Amino acid sequence: xxxxxxxxxxxxSAPAQGLLLVDKPAGMTSHDVVxxxxxIYGERSIGHLGTLDPFATGxxxxxxxxxxxxxxxxxxxPKVYEATIKFGEETDTDDATxxxxxxxxxxxxxxxxxxxxxxxxxxSQVPPAYSAKSVDGTRAYDAARRGEPLELAAVSVTVHGWxxxxxxxxxxxxxxxxxxxxxxRALARDLGRLTSSAAxxxxxxxxxxxxxxxxxxxxxxxxxxxxxxxxxxxxxPDA
Numbered sequence: 001x002x003x004x005x006x007x008x009x010x011x012x013s014a015p016a017q018g019l020l021l022v023d024k025p026a027g028m029t030s031h032d033v034v035x036x037x038x039x040i041y042g043e044r045s046i047g048h049l050g051t052l053d054p055f056a057t058g059x060x061x062x063x064x065x066x067x068x069x070x071x072x073x074x075x076x077x078p079k080v081y082e083a084t085i086k087f088g089e090e091t092d093t094d095d096a097t098x099x100x101x102x103x104x105x106x107x108x109x110x111x112x113x114x115x116x117x118x119x120x121x122x123x124s125q126v127p128p129a130y131s132a133k134s135v136d137g138t139r140a141y142d143a144a145r146r147g148e149p150l151e152l153a154a155v156s157v158t159v160h161g162w163x164x165x166x167x168x169x170x171x172x173x174x175x176x177x178x179x180x181x182x183x184x185r186a187l188a189r190d191l192g193r194l195t196s197s198a199a200x201x202x203x204x205x206x207x208x209x210x211x212x213x214x215x216x217x218x219x220x221x222x223x224x225x226x227x228x229x230x231x232x233x234x235x236x237p238d239a
Contacts, residue, residue: 017064017065017066017067017230017232018063018064018065018067018230018231018232018233019061019062019063019064019067019074019230019231019232019233020037020062020063020064020218020228020230020231021059021060021061021062021212021213021214021216021217021218022037022059022060022062022217022218022219022220022223023057023058023059023060023214023217023218023219024052024056024057024058024059024060024220025057025219025220026054026055026056026057027054027055028054029051029054030048030051030052030060033060033062033220034046034048034062036220036223036224037062037064037220037223040223040224040227041064041227041230043064043065045064045065045066045068046062046063046064046068047062047063047068047071048060048061048062048063049061049063049071049074049076049209050076050079050180050209051132052204052206053095053185053204054097055095055096055097055204056204056205056206057204057205057206058081058082058204058205058206058207058214059206059207059208059209059212059213059214059217060206060217061074061076061209061212063233064230067230067233070233074210074233075210075211076180076209076210076212077179077180077209077210078160078177078178078179078208078210079177079178079179079180079182079206079208079209079210080175080176080177080206080207080208080209081175081176081177081178081184081204081205081206081207082173082174082175082203082204082205082207083173083174083175083176083184083187083188083201083203083204083205084171084172084173084201084202084203084204085171085172085173085174085188085191085192085199085200085201085202086170086171086188086199086200086201086202087106087107087170087171087172087192087195087197087198087199088103088104088105088106088170088197088198088199089102089103089198089199089200090102090103090104090189090192090193090198090199090200091200092129092130092144093128093129093130093185093200094128094129094130094183094185094186094188094189094200094201095185095188095200095201095202095204096200096201096202096203098130098200102198103198104192104196104197104198105197106169106170106197107192107195107196107197109167111195111196111197112164112167112172112191112195113164115191115194115195116162116164116174116191118194119159119162119187119190119191119194120159120160120161120162121158121159122156122157122158123156123157123158123159124154124155124156125154125155125156125157125182125183125186125187125190126152126153126154126155126186127140127152127155127183127186128140128183128185128186128189129141129144129149129150129152130144130145131152131183133150133152135150135151135152138150140152155181157178157179157181157182157183158178158179158182159176159177159178159179159182159187160177160178160179161176161177162174162175162176163175163176163177171202172191175207184201184204185200185201185204187201188200188201189201
């Protein structure tokens, strides 16, 4: 079992050996965030518990220094996202950064609610064409950029639940709780198809990963001004 001290007063002064929560801004890759944190803390050994797409914002759980060895012991599931899905257009990336490849009339609210039920539980999901999945050593996003998208196999993922928010004539907002490996972009795409419409992910923010909450995360600007002390981690025997 991994224990960590979560209150700010219990954070230790020793830097670069533990856990750090970062609120990723839009427009940066997860690797960009890691590079920034490396410069701030002077620590090259940094890992993370799940990436975010560049357009997405929210929680990145980073492990610094020797704590990277504990990654497999840390429970960062389920993951919780705030998502906005736009109806009427499907894109090649399944999100707002891509090129529109198909259009259709938006669905009725009843159709959306019905389709969400089909996208809950353990489901089979085809990853986005622009993803880090690989086939025979070729990354899907590299092939897609060359105009030669790969045939990606469906994978089993778990969507624990959707908490639907505002539903308008052409969009829906939702809080989605799911397992690691779930592509929210693919859920948006499939929601459009299941309603005989078209859809893509317009906005995405990760708010939780296991016990970790974005409300406890620091922004890169705040870290640059005053680096937060990382949380120590240690392995203790299960009771």
